[in-house]
Amino acid sequence: MKKLILSTVVLSVALFSTNLSIATKIADESSVVVNHDDEKTDTFKVYGNCGMCEKTIEGALKDVKGIDKAEWNQETKMMEVVYHTHDISLDEIKKKIAEVGYDTKAFRATEKVYNGLPGCCQYERPEVK
Template sequence: MKKRIFGLVAIFLFGSMVVSAKNKTEKFQVKGKCGMCEKRIENAATSVEGVETAKWDEESQNLEVSFNAKKTSSKKIQTSVAMAGHDTELFSASDKKYSDLPGCCQYQRDENKTQMNHGDSSECSHEKTTECSDDKSATSNSCCGGK
C-alpha cells in the first residue's frame, strides 16, 4: 500500500514539473491610464492562445502575463496589446488605433522612442527587432514601414 501511494505521489510530482516547465510568467511595460485601459489591455493579452492570466497595474504601467511558452511568446502578446491601441516595450500602437481610444485612455506617447510599429498587421515576417523601422505614421501598415 505504501509503495502504491509513493508511486502515485511520484507520478503526480513528475507530471506537475512537466506541466510547469512550459508555463512562463513575464512582466513588461504597457502604456495606459485608467480602468478602461486595464480591461482592454488584459482582454487583448488573454485573447492570445496560450495566455492563462494577464494583470495590468495602472500605477507601475506593467502587465504581468502567465502563458504556455509552447503556444505563444511575449512578442505575440505584446503585438496583440499594441493592436488594441496600447504601446508596449516592443511595439507601438498605430496612430489610428491610438486615436480611436476614448479620450480618458489617451496616454502620453514617447515619440522619440524607437519601437517596432505593427500598424494593422498581425505579426512581422522576420525575427530580428533591429530590422524594423521606427515609422509611426498612420499610413504605415507594417512594422517595416510598408515593406
C-alpha cells in the same frame, strides 16, 4: 512438426515483447505532450491611463491560447503575464496589446488605433527614437 511448434512459440514471444516495447514508447511520448515545463511569467511596461485602459489591455489577452494570466497595474503601468512558450511568444503578446492601441517598448500601436481610443485613455506616448 515439433520444430514448427517450437518456432511458433519463439515467434509469439518475440511479438509479445515487441508489443510491450511499443506500449512503453507510446507512454513516453504522451508524457512529453502533457508537460507544463514551458510556463513562464514576464513583467513589462504597457503605457496607459485608467481603469478602462486596464479592461482593454487585459481584454486583448483574454481567451488567447497559451495565456493563463494577464494583469495590468494602473498605478505602476506594469503588465504581468503567465503564459506557455510553446503556444505564444512574448513578442506575440506585445503585438496583441499594440493591436488594441497600447504601446510597449517593443511594439507601438498604429496612430489609427491610438486615435480611436476614448479621450481619457489617450495616454502620453513614449517618444519615437
